[in-house]
Amino acid sequence: MTFQAPDASKRQKTRASYTAFALSIERLCRADPGARAALRAGLRRDLDHPRARPMHRLLTPRLPEGCDDQTAQAHYAVASLIAAQPRHAFTSDQDDDEDTEAEQGKQAFQESGEPDEEAASSELTPYGSSFGGSLGQAVIGKGASMRMSAAESRVNLLTRQSLRGIHLHLPAAVNQVRATGAPIDWGQLLADLVNWRYQSGRISRRWLQDFYRITARADRD
Numbered sequence: 001m002t003f004q005a006p007d008a009s010k011r012q013k014t015r016a017s018y019t020a021f022a023l024s025i026e027r028l029c030r031a032d033p034g035a036r037a038a039l040r041a042g043l044r045r046d047l048d049h050p051r052a053r054p055m056h057r058l059l060t061p062r063l064p065e066g067c068d069d070q071t072a073q074a075h076y077a078v079a080s081l082i083a084a085q086p087r088h089a090f091t092s093d094q095d096d097d098e099d100t101e102a103e104q105g106k107q108a109f110q111e112s113g114e115p116d117e118e119a120a121s122s123e124l125t126p127y128g129s130s131f132g133g134s135l136g137q138a139v140i141g142k143g144a145s146m147r148m149s150a151a152e153s154r155v156n157l158l159t160r161q162s163l164r165g166i167h168l169h170l171p172a173a174v175n176q177v178r179a180t181g182a183p184i185d186w187g188q189l190l191a192d193l194v195n196w197r198y199q200s201g202r203i204s205r206r207w208l209q210d211f212y213r214i215t216a217r218a219d220r221d
Contacts, residue, residue, distance in 0.1 A: 015128065022186035039082070042054075128185040132155050132207025159204035
């Protein structure tokens with residue numbers, strides 16, 4: 001059987017829905033500290049863990065219709081990672097910057113959590129910034145940057161993980177990146193977690209390539 005890659009339009013719409021999901025979680029965390037606490041409590045938890053129960057009310061309407069457990073777990077994991085950021089990450093001074101981005105994606109995510117096909121951006125590239133790229137940015141960033149050796153060890157550890165392992169190890173890595181102020185593309189991270197079970201090799205390669213491309217460029221500069 002020949003594997004048929006999804007067409008570009010479908011891939012773009014899927015990415016738009018992932019980005020819209022992440023934006024909706026950021027807004028929820030900013031507006032509702034109780035919801036943020038409930039999502040944060042689900043960090044590293046499976047869907048059936050007792051501490052994940054409060055998350056169901058918040059996330060079920062935002063999940064893709066008919067998604068399987070692995071896809072749901074990826075959404076829960078990213079929601080928890082977003083909610084676990086420091087409180088200052090949700091301050092109101094981010095509103096102006098996010099409003100423009102939200103205008104582009106808000107119609108791609110309805111209250112039901114389903115993407116709106118007509119509102120998906122037609123200018124999305126096949127991939128966003130990978131988490132390997134975020135680790136690279138954490139190394140070259142000015143100020144509180146990560147040591148190259150620590151970041152390299154972290155990206156190599158992550159790219160060797162099974163699906164279960166990547167969910168367990170990501171929170172510590174995200175904390176390290178966030179401490180440097182390097183940006184994280186939550187929509188792309190969600191896409192990678194959804195696809196990790198059957199494309200971990202390709203995703204890992206892209207993380208490593210992005211990491212070394214960014215850090216090598218910094219060395220040349």
